[in-house]
Amino acid sequence: AAGVIQSPRHLIKEKRETATLKCYPIPRHDTVYWYQQGPGQDPQFLISFYEKMQSDKGSIPDRFSAQQFSDYHSELNMSSLELGDSALYFCASSDSGTSGSYEQYFGPGTRLTVT
Amino acid sequence: GESVGLHLPTLSVQEGDNSIINCAYSNSASDYFIWYKQESGKGPQFIIDIRSNMDKRQGQRVTVLLNKTVKHLSLQIAATQPGDSAVYFCAEATRYNFNKFYFGSGTKLNVKP
Numbered sequence: 001a002a003g004v005i006q007s008p009r010h011l012i013k014e015k016r017e018t019a020t021l022k023c024y025p026i027p028r029h030d031t032v033y034w035y036q037q038g039p040g041q042d043p044q045f046l047i048s049f050y051e052k053m054q055s056d057k058g059s060i061p062d063r064f065s066a067q068q069f070s071d072y073h074s075e076l077n078m079s080s081l082e083l084g085d086s087a088l089y090f091c092a093s094s095d096s097g098t099s100g101s102y103e104q105y106f107g108p109g110t111r112l113t114v115t
Numbered sequence: 116g117e118s119v120g121l122h123l124p125t126l127s128v129q130e131g132d133n134s135i136i137n138c139a140y141s142n143s144a145s146d147y148f149i150w151y152k153q154e155s156g157k158g159p160q161f162i163i164d165i166r167s168n169m170d171k172r173q174g175q176r177v178t179v180l181l182n183k184t185v186k187h188l189s190l191q192i193a194a195t196q197p198g199d200s201a202v203y204f205c206a207e208a209t210r211y212n213f214n215k216f217y218f219g220s221g222t223k224l225n226v227k228p
Binding site: 004041043048097101105 | 147149151157158159160161164204208212213214215216217218219220221
């Protein structure tokens with residue numbers, strides 16, 4: 001079965017640079033979620049999109065923005081990168097309960113390292 | 116924000132034994148609970164979920180128990196195998212939005228052969 005695809009898998013950036021992370025949800029899933037996971041920490045919800053509109057916002061810094069495109073893929077844009085932004089960034093997708101389950105399917109993550 | 120946490124950060128069990136991973140939550144509006152397994156370098160993988168109108172739900176070798184009175188849930192893994200070694204997270208969502216998950220701190224399960 002198709003899974004959530006994230007690219008790139010690894011990214012190294014310097015402070016103050018920008019980064020763009022991409023997410024391709026499972027086909028027919030209408031909701032995309034972004035999470036940030038620091039070393040040894042639990043995933044922190046950043047933002048989500050339902051049918052290309054922002055549906056929920058979590059602890060996303062103002063330096064970050066995201067959007068969902070007409071083909072349902074999503075991009076997380078991160079500017080003025082800081083050392084503390086180094087983390088795993090996960091994208092997840094779901095059908096928002098249409099199937100009866102609210103399970104969120106996670107991608108493999110993008111490991112961002114800011115030097 | 117919501118508060119979901121775990122009692123034990125690390126759990127070591129012998130292969131073949133049963134494992135119990137605990138989780139506490141504080142929001143009385145929590146209505147949906149999920150357990151995820153995360154292996155090193157991978158994304159969280161869904162294990163089992165439970166709605167607040169249930170006390171128990173069973174899957175393959177896993178059982179989730181929910182005690183709403185004390186706001187506690189647990190994941191029981193029967194006949195733990197080396198492949199079960201991972202970090203386990205509980206997450207919860209309120210009745211207002213089942214699509215917004217709040218994750219608790221993970222418990223690392225080490226299975227000794």
